[in-house]
Amino acid sequence: MSTKVRTADTRARILTAACEVIADIGFEKIRMRMVAERAGVSTALLHYHFDTREKLFTEAMTHSFANTAVDVERDAESAPAAVILARIVRNLLPSDPQLHQDWKLWQELWVRALRDETTRVFAVDLYAQLHSWVSEAVRRGIATGEFTPTDVDGLSTLVLSLCDGYGIRLMLRDPTITLDMVLAAVWRHVSTALGLPDAVPTD
Structure with missing residues (x-):
């Protein structure tokens, strides 16, 4: 080696x-x-x-994000656009133990960003990457004719906002919601905007 x-x-x-x-x-x-x-x-x-601890923290966040992106982009060239987009939505939520850990990191990031300007700028940049992640998947589906044209940036912002809000409630183990309910609720907005079936696609 x-x-x-x-x-x-x-x-x-x-x-x-x-x-x-x-x-x-x-x-x-x-x-x-x-x-x-x-x-x-x-x-x-x-x-x-x-x-420094600060450098370690920011690089750990980037490392976590990169690992999730690798999972989402596997077979991206051959899989239907709806499958890739649904995979992204699942990865924006605490939908498995690894993503639950990632969400704890995001919550630490939010708290630090409120008190530290450098961390705030870093957090905003990470959100921009998440937005691009969603919007590029939507644009890909529109380009191939799989999706109905829509306001891509508006839909991407909505998806991120819904996943953040629902994700916090899932992390709190809110007894009134389940992961399946959350996925269905987020996908309802996606499917309406893109002319897709209501059922969340699976891999």
């Missing part, structure tokens, strides 16, 4: 550990030592890659 590959592997292991620790106890309570122990590396090596 080359040095470059080993370095990339070490960074990925550290970032995965950081995501887990931040989700477990919250950013304000973490210490670099805790992340190093979870990743199985020395504190010195951790500091070599990430010299």
Whole structure:
């Protein structure tokens, strides 16, 4: 294994550990030592890659987002556009244990962004990436004739807003809603705008 590959592997292991620790106890309570122990590396090596907690946090968020994007984009060129869009909606919600962890990271990000300008700018940029994620999938479906033309930016903003609102309630284990109810509610708006069947597509 080359040095470059080993370095990339070490960074990925550290970032995965950081995501887990931040989700477990919250950013304000973490210490670099805790992340190093979870990743199985020395504190010195951790500091070599990430010299501050803030840098570690932002890169952990980016790492989490990138991993989710990889899952969504698998077979994107051959799968129906509706399947890809439904996959994106599921990944915008705490719909499995990994995404539940990711949502804890997002909640930490929101709190920090209210108090720290650098984090606020970073959070706004991540939302712009999420918006592009949804809008590009919608535009792809319109271009192939699978979707009815619509206000792409407006629909993308609506999808993100609905997923945020419902996602918080799912994280709170609100007994009045379920994941299936949420998916159906979000997809109802999507299907109406894009001329699709009401049923949420499955992979």
